[in-house]
Amino acid sequence: MIIYRYIAEGLFIGFIMLVMSGSILAVRSRILMHAVLGLAVSFLGVAGLYFFLGSMFLTLMQILIYVGAICVVLVFGIMVGKTPKEIDEKQLRGKHSILAVSLSTVIFFMLSASVFFAKWNPVTEKIGDFSMAYLGKNMLYHYCLAFELISVILLAAIIGAIILARGGREADLG
């Protein structure tokens, strides 16, 4: 069906636009809140790209974790903390802007060169199984140690956060 192809291409371009505009907004905006929301838009675009690549699970996790958790925590930080509403024009410019621009241009050309010169073999069949059952089994059997280590790190982070929060409250009372 030709219309599906049009829709797919349109969506792909749309997702790319989301990522690009979101990240430009995140870096260039003078209002902190706009920057965070730009980041959220960019994350949504990345989620769309995952969807385009055929992994519904990654798409949903991207939305759930990056948009739903990380962006919300960032916004929370902005609202609770004493942050300036607008950033000075001076701070946006930075000292090494020429260096940064040249470096990112070089990286851009290197990446696009490697994309253009790579030999893309057309895929005749689906390689591997990326369903949730497969992911879960691998996580718990094959990569069990890594999985457990990550959980320990997260546990340590949670305990640390609780201890920090307690200290703050006691200091306020005393």
Next chain:
Amino acid sequence: MEMFNFLPPELIRMIIFVALLIGLVFLNALVMVYLERKIAGHIQRRLGPMEVGPHGIFQTLIDGIKLIGKQLIIPRDVNRPLFRLAPLLAFTPVVLPFVVIPFSQKIQARDLNLGLVFIIAMSAINVLAIFVAGWSSNNKYSLFGAMRSVAQNIAFEIPILLSVLSVVLMTNTFSMQGIVTAQSNIWFIIVQPVAFLIYFIACIAETNRAPFDLPEAESELTAGFHTEYSGMGFGLFFLGEYGNMFVVCSIATVLFLGGWHGFTLPFNDYGAIIWFMFKVYFLLFLMIQIRWTYPRVRFDQLMNLAWKYLIPISLVNVLITAVIVKL
């Protein structure tokens, strides 16, 4: 029909479904507001709306038209783009979950493999919308409302996920249709009563309803995060809220009350929607009744309820379920 040949039937089906689902969101809000006012009236020994139509059944329709006709006032000091964006951002993620809700065996827009995760991911965007609304209004009531709302949502999302998880452990699938099919013999409310209770309590908090309606506590915060909104800006938040209630109640129906299962009706593949709607509206009725029965909790009580009671209980519940499933 020549001219429609370039449109594949699946696409047409999808468009029709989305149009119907948006219609359902609006209709549900109309019905729910009417029910809410009527039930509240009878609980308080009044009659509720009586003027427009027999027993006031057209009251909410008239109110809705009035709301659409009202001027959209944008205060001078708000952050204009975000202020305009927030209602849309709050409304869209409420419509999307309807896509995966199985109204009956055949009536479902799309049966995703990860339907349940899809709904939970969409509710994450909703939190962001409340934040944007509260912050962009540049008003302390809105800001406080938004902050309360997000603290509440983060806290109550955990028991929701854990109670959902204990059902998923039993069914081994995230597909909504699959979970319903797994309950053809026994409804999960009988096997998982604790998970159902936790889910229902946490959902009342998640939808910002009394007794957990701190984000919009009228007596403290005027109206919370949508204080500055007028006309349809407020209307979209309102629609979103009632749509959200419908979504959480239909998840509860799918997970615990057997979805569209019931006595076989004529044309059961489609007719079972009556069972589904009946169960959903029964849960919604319970929610309304709870709202008009219990007083609002304090914020520390709310947080204690989530972190000290619901989360530990649901963790133990998941553990027990996992052990029993594996035995």
